[in-house]
Amino acid sequence: MRNLTAEHSLARLYTEHHRWLQGWLQRKLGHAGDAADLAQDTFLRLLCAPEGSPEKQSAWQLREPRAYLTVVARRLMVNLHRRRSLEAAYLEALAQVPQAFVPSTEQRVLVLETLNELDALLDTLPASVRSAFLLAQIEGLGYTEIAARLKVSERTVKRYMVQAMAHCIALAP
Amino acid sequence: MTPTLSEQQIALAAAEWYFRLREAGADPAEHAACAAWRAADPRHEVAWAKAERISGSFAGLPGELALPVLDRNRNRNDLDAQRRRAVKTLATLLIVAPAGWLAWQSTPARQVLAKHRTATGERRPIVLTDGTRVHLNTATALDVDYGSEQRLLRLRRGEILIDTAPDSRLADGLPARPLLVETVQGSVRALGTRFIVRQHDNHTRVNVYTGAVEIRPAAAPDRSLRLNAGEQARFTAIDPGQPAEADPHTTDWTHGQLIVRDMRLADFAKELGRHRPGVLRCDPSVADLRISGAFQLHDTDAILASLPEALPVKVVHRSRYWVTLTTPNP
The missing domain is CATH 1.10.1740 (Rna Polymerase Sigma Factor; Chain: A)
Incomplete structure (x- = not known):
């Protein structure tokens, strides 16, 4: 009832x-x-x-x-x-990739969906936490290199990693 | 919608464990401690699975697309850095491309530069200049090199079904050129025929349906093997293998089907995994279940969704790119 x-x-x-x-x-x-x-x-x-x-x-x-x-x-x-901003950035990134590397239509849609899911999770993270996490997860960079790029200490990078992952876990369905 | 405080604490603990294990490497004590934490509360395990799923989603993405998109709001300096990075990537590609055929040993270059390619989940028939029909299965890369001496098909990866045509040059009174399929492990010479060649990780499998073929291992060319219609063989670079009865279902994919009888679920998952992007994992607890049926490859999601109706399995979607078949009662 x-x-x-x-x-x-x-x-x-x-x-x-x-x-x-x-x-x-x-x-x-x-x-x-x-x-x-x-x-x-x-x-x-x-x-x-x-x-x-x-x-x-x-x-x-x-x-x-x-x-x-x-x-x-x-x-x-x-x-x-x-x-919308994700889709615009995606189209721009696709345009930068040489033709031979552009994924098929079906894969493009799948990639966009995955990007969208991750983007929603990362949405409210502070910019530098987000960047550090992405450099590690996507680029596979080590803490030393991330620290140098973002001009923070390695210890901070470590803290960023945990913060970002915890944030994503808490929000993930 | 907002997670409760204790959920946030669990998420934080899961994240800490996640990175602690990565740093610890293979330290068994750390792994055991983490396993104990996971087992202590079902919510711990859920949080842990989420961490793995999130990392898995990242792993399935092409980096050169994912980083500029997900990190699009970085400040101006960083944008410039990204642009420099994109230019660098392009420059690398421009250097690789002209020298491409010198770099065949490198698998990625082989796949990218091959003339005929299918993406994961894609299947496509093509007709070559001499009328030979080639059907490319999922994730296949093929180069066609027709010269005055021979008709050479280089299978870089994947699987092809070939229906050879008689050499069109015969009509012009020229000698017939042999048709050869080359794989990492050797070559398969067509003797007027319909046959299928599949490049596996460390061997090649050939099934012959009409006519015959001759297999020549790359490192032992004098150990050739003739296969007749209705036979198959698995060969390596040094061993041409033994003729066995051909598998009639090897060509089912050309009709967009996967037909299996009494197949181990683990093998089924591996086979199905060829036709969909990302990771399709089969948990050891259900690996030995047996499956039979005819499945339509155009919708692998539907196949996965139908599995629990036929077998005691659960299909866990960690993301579109990360699917696990596991037991329904863990």
């Missing part, structure tokens, strides 16, 4: 606030198509959220529906921006 109630309140949320949310998103994004997509995604996110997650706290849904929707929508907006 609890699920029914939750779905019922979500349906109500949708009919009463979907149009408003789309308008709000369009003002923020300046693009009708993106706004429609994200409004849809916001509700989808709520529908699919696991029990017990903040998205399912229906008391708040009903008391402050619009504040609640914008919290979720804002997060999706940040994700959209991140994803």
Whole structure:
């Protein structure tokens, strides 16, 4: 019964606030198509959220529906921006790679998805922690070399590694 | 959404263990201590698996693409450094390319510069100038070198099915040129025929369906072996091997299928792994299970997803590039 109630309140949320949310998103994004997509995604996110997650706290849904929707929508907006900048950087990187090394279409999509997953995990890390971690994981550089590149001590690099990995573990699904 | 404090503490401990083991190298005491930590709480094991999965995802990425993309927000100086790095990579490639055929010993160069290539998961038929049809299986690299004396196919890696055509020059009254397939271990000479050649890590396997072939090991050319239709052999650079009954299912991939009967799951995973990028691992606990069936190679994800219906296995996706077959009740 609890699920029914939750779905019922979500349906109500949708009919009463979907149009408003789309308008709000369009003002923020300046693009009708993106706004429609994200409004849809916001509700989808709520529908699919696991029990017990903040998205399912229906008391708040009903008391402050619009504040609640914008919290979720804002997060999706940040994700959209991140994803767009990732895709732009990916296209640029692909253009830099000689033709013979460009992966097939299928692989390009797979690589992009993996990049996106990792990028989401790394998103809120401080820049130098992120760089140090990437140099180790992707380039396979040792602590000494990373320390020299980033102009920090080896001990700091070591601390960065643990910090970045712990951050990713905590966020990974 | 925000992890609780204790989850964060576990994540931190897992990360510390992860790097501590890397530094410790193979110190058994450290490994044992880490194993004890992992076993102490199921959440420890989950966090540990995540660390491995994250590292695995990085490992599956092409570095020259991944670094500029994931580290795109670095400051100006670093961007310049990246650009210098990209230029350096390009310069290296420009030097390698003209000298490419001198550098055949280097496997990556061999694969990149070969004329006909298929990516992992890709299969493609081609027709050569003389009408010979060659079907390339997944992750295959092939060079075609037709000269006045012979028609030479260099199999750099992977697997090809060949349907030879009679040499078109016969029509012009010229002598027929033999058709040869060359692998690391030696050459296979076609005697009017349909056959399959697969380059393994340390040997070559040939299956003959029509006509016959002659195998010549690279380091023992006088020890040649004739294989007739319906026979197969596994040869190395010094040993042409013994004729055995051909495997009728070796050509299934040309129809996009993988057909197996009573195959060990570990062997199945290895075979399937050829057709998908990344790592497909089979845990020893389920390695000896047996599998039979006809599988469509165009969707290896669907094949993996269907496995638990047929066998007591669990398919663990650590990422798209990192999949493990394991027991459902650990």
